[in-house]
Amino acid sequence: MDYELAVDGGPDSIPGGTSVLLVHPSTAETDRVDTDFLKKDTDHFLVISTRTTAREVTQKLDYYDVDEDRAVILDTLSVERGYSRRTRDDVHYVSSPDDTDGIVEQTKQFLESHDGKIRLSFDSVTELAYYAGEEEARDAVERILDLLVDHDAVGLFHLSTEVHDEDVLEGYRDRFDVVIDLAEDDSIDVQD
Incomplete structure (x- = not known):
C-alpha cells in the first residue's frame, strides 16, 4: 500500500512501513510539515506527543x-x-x-485496532530522550519503526538538531527511510 508524502522536494508517494525523520532546529515551524503529513491519504492517525498536551495537539x-x-x-x-x-x-x-514501554504498547494497540491507511506522528524524539535518556528513546523508536512495518503504516518523527550529539543525529538519519531537513527559514531538503 502506498501513501502520498505531500512534502515539497520529496517523492510523490512512499510505501507502507516507511519511516520519515523530520530534522529541524528548535525555532523551525514544524507544525506545517507535520499536519500536511497527517492530512493526506489517511484513514486514521496517531499523534504521540512528548512535547505538548492533548489539548494543545487538538x-x-x-x-x-x-x-x-x-x-x-x-x-x-x-x-x-x-x-x-x-x-x-x-x-x-x-x-x-x-514511560517508553507504555508509549510502545499504546502505539501497538492503536495499530492493531485500526484498518486502512494509518499514519503516526511522533513529536518529539528529542523530548523523549530528554525524559528517558538517549538509549531508551532510541530503543522505543526502533520498536515503533518495527510496528510500522508490521502494520503497513507510515510515521513522521521529529528530531531537533540542537540537542543531540552529531553521532546520535547521524545514527537516526541512517535508520530512517526518508529524511526531511527543515531549515530555520522553513526551506526543506528531502533525502530518500
Missing part, C-alpha cells in the same frame, strides 16, 4: 484544518504535570513522558 489540528475524527492522541505529559484528563476514546495517556 488546537494544532484544528488550526491547520486536519480532520480530528481520524485522530487518536497519546498524551505523555498531562499525568505527570497533574493536569486534568478527560477520558475519551480518542485520547490516551501514559503515566509519565519517560
Whole structure:
C-alpha cells in the first residue's frame, strides 16, 4: 500500500512501513510539515506527543484544518504535570513522558485496532530522550519503526538538531527511510 508524502522536494508517494525523520532546529515551524503529513491519504492517525498536551495537539489540528475524527492522541505529559484528563476514546495517556514501554504498547494497540491507511506522528524524539535518556528513546523508536512495518503504516518523527550529539543525529538519519531537513527559514531538503 502506498501513501502520498505531500512534502515539497520529496517523492510523490512512499510505501507502507516507511519511516520519515523530520530534522529541524528548535525555532523551525514544524507544525506545517507535520499536519500536511497527517492530512493526506489517511484513514486514521496517531499523534504521540512528548512535547505538548492533548489539548494543545487538538488546537494544532484544528488550526491547520486536519480532520480530528481520524485522530487518536497519546498524551505523555498531562499525568505527570497533574493536569486534568478527560477520558475519551480518542485520547490516551501514559503515566509519565519517560514511560517508553507504555508509549510502545499504546502505539501497538492503536495499530492493531485500526484498518486502512494509518499514519503516526511522533513529536518529539528529542523530548523523549530528554525524559528517558538517549538509549531508551532510541530503543522505543526502533520498536515503533518495527510496528510500522508490521502494520503497513507510515510515521513522521521529529528530531531537533540542537540537542543531540552529531553521532546520535547521524545514527537516526541512517535508520530512517526518508529524511526531511527543515531549515530555520522553513526551506526543506528531502533525502530518500
